[in-house]
Amino acid sequence: MIPATSEPEVHVADPSKRRLAIFIVLACTLLVAVGQYLIKLGANRLSHAGLLATTIGIFTIPQLFAGYCLYAVFTVMFIYALRHGELSILYPLIALGYVWVTITAVFAFHETMNPLKITGLIVIMCGVGLLGWSGGAASGDGSK
Amino acid sequence: MTTPFSSMALVLVGSLIGSVGAIFLKSGAHQVNRRWTSIAFNWRLGAGIATYMASSVLFVKGMSNGELSVLFPLVSVGYVCTLAWSRLFFNEMITKTKLAGVGLILVGIAFLGLGGH
Numbered sequence: 001m002i003p004a005t006s007e008p009e010v011h012v013a014d015p016s017k018r019r020l021a022i023f024i025v026l027a028c029t030l031l032v033a034v035g036q037y038l039i040k041l042g043a044n045r046l047s048h049a050g051l052l053a054t055t056i057g058i059f060t061i062p063q064l065f066a067g068y069c070l071y072a073v074f075t076v077m078f079i080y081a082l083r084h085g086e087l088s089i090l091y092p093l094i095a096l097g098y099v100w101v102t103i104t105a106v107f108a109f110h111e112t113m114n115p116l117k118i119t120g121l122i123v124i125m126c127g128v129g130l131l132g133w134s135g136g137a138a139s140g141d142g143s144k
Numbered sequence: 145m146t147t148p149f150s151s152m153a154l155v156l157v158g159s160l161i162g163s164v165g166a167i168f169l170k171s172g173a174h175q176v177n178r179r180w181t182s183i184a185f186n187w188r189l190g191a192g193i194a195t196y197m198a199s200s201v202l203f204v205k206g207m208s209n210g211e212l213s214v215l216f217p218l219v220s221v222g223y224v225c226t227l228a229w230s231r232l233f234f235n236e237m238i239t240k241t242k243l244a245g246v247g248l249i250l251v252g253i254a255f256l257g258l259g260g261h
Contacts, residue, residue, distance in 0.1 A: 039204060
């Protein structure tokens with residue numbers, strides 16, 4: 001990367017790059033949700049395994065391996081996003097994954113939805129929306 | 145099904161370690177340029193990825209015993225810590241909007257946990 005004419009103290013890119021970073025992380029939470037489900041499936045086969053057996057299991061249990069591959073893709077995208085956005089905005093955005101996991105569980109695996117869960121989903125989406133709006137609109141050093 | 149304390153401790157520690165990993169990832173990400181060596185010999189990215197993997201192993205161990213409704217909220221402790229790390233290491237402002245956003249996320253995750261069986 002060619003250095004900018006004046007490097008700001010706070011590592012914050014221009015607004016369009018910041019918004020791209022937020023969009024990338026939000027989209028990638030879908031990958032994490034699928035990965036988490038696969039890892040949970042695989043982890044059920046490891047209930048009494050030691051730390052070493054768990055590490056080996058990541059490479060030998062297909063669900064665990066696939067889950068971690070998705071995590072790897074996410075990590076690469078996340079590193080790219082971190083170049084252009086604030087950590088304090090981007091990291092909590094990962095919580096959107098909870099929304100995908102809960103919705104998937106209801107539609108694909110017929111888990112029950114109840115008012116508490118619906119409230120949780122709405123509140124999480126409000127929080128993620130607030131952070132995303134804050135990160136895209138206001139610069140890291142301008143808003144108090 | 146009950147959730148053993150050891151599972152909660154594993155997930156909590158994994159969450160803390162993961163938020164520390166994000167510090168390394170961000171500082172490493174800023175050192176990446178067009179040369180491949182800036183990725184291959186980037187110890188910060190390496191440390192960040194290693195830390196993430198360590199936290200994932202702890203998550204797998206922790207999640208293998210216990211209920212997600214109890215264990216998921218513990219993961220969100222990392223989000224709060226990240227606000228502090230971002231201020232300390234990257235001079236990012238802790239704004240009221242960010243606090244409100246993270247606060248809503250924590251409350252939402254708590255509700256999800258309560259709604260889980």
